[in-house]
Amino acid sequence: MFDEYPVENFHSLVRRHTSGKVTCGEWLRRDAMFIDYHRNDNQFAQSFAPKRSYPYTKKNLDLMAKRTAIFLLQFFEKLWINCGKAERKMEGARIKKPYYYFPPLSKRFSFGAIPLGYHSSHLPNQNQFCDYENCDFIFNTNGIVLICGHAYHEECFDRIGLKCQYCFEYLSASIDELSHSFNERLKMNIDIENEFDQMHILSSEDDNSLDQAEIIKENNDIDKELADKIAGII
Structure with missing residues (x-):
């Protein structure tokens, strides 16, 4: 049995997206083809669809990793000096x-x-001494208050690996966020450099060889700078 509902439904869809003055069959046919082509085009779903090609090349990844390493070494070196x-x-x-x-x-x-603990997802508890979720001690003796504001019994603190788990999670998430932001800035710089290079592509083999030599020199300079930074802290 033939069901007319899909036909009528699509006809209503076409009319809803076209002007009432459009009566020419060819124009309606063109609009119908356009709507049919784009009606399943979901931008939200497309953002989760795998890309055809990976956005980073191995050369770019190596360069980004080395620049990140140099930045972190310089930053913590300045913290230590000051x-x-x-x-x-x-x-x-x-x-x-x-x-x-x-x-x-x-x-x-x-x-x-305020102390670091008040920035975490688990604020220091004002109603009981120990902030360990699985604490089974009744008394508040034999405990310590950390500089972050969280407090633990010595036994509870030993159970969680001698570190404040809530502040550790907060700092880890913040580091990941800053690292992602820094990588995006590096990628932006690389994209700008790539666009600049594409605008100045030269046809001769001599110029291409010169460009390749400059890329090799840049990589060598970064390798040397990274090696010097690592050698300076050993």
């Missing part, structure tokens, strides 16, 4: 308030900055 050099400044347009600067960080920190 250890204990925090500076207190009175700032404010009307009311002067104390702010603290920890080089090489450019952001200032107010005197009332």
Whole structure:
């Protein structure tokens, strides 16, 4: 048995997306083909569909990894060199308030900055001493309060590997977020460099050889800089 519902349904779909003044059969046929082609085009679903090609080449991945390593080594080297050099400044347009600067960080920190534990998903518990979820101790003796604000019994702290699990999760997620942001910036720089290179492609073999030599030189320079940074901390 032939069901007319799909035909009538699609006819209504075409009429809903075309002007009432369009009566020419050829125009309606063209609009129908266009709607039929795009009616299953779901942008939300397409964002989860696998791409035809991986967006990064091995050369770009190697370059991004080396640049990231150099950046992290330089950053933590500056933190180590400036250890204990925090500076207190009175700032404010009307009311002067104390702010603290920890080089090489450019952001200032107010005197009332709360401990790390209050930034995590599990705030320090004000109603009981131990913040360990599976704590089975009744008394608040034989315990420690960490600098982050979380408190544990020594036995509970030993169970979780001698580290605050809530602050560890918060710091790990923050590092992943910053790493992703930094990788996106590196990718942006590489894309700009690639576009610049494509605009200045030269046809001669001599120029192509020169470009290849410059790429090799850049990789060698990065390798040398990374090796020097690693050697400086060993």
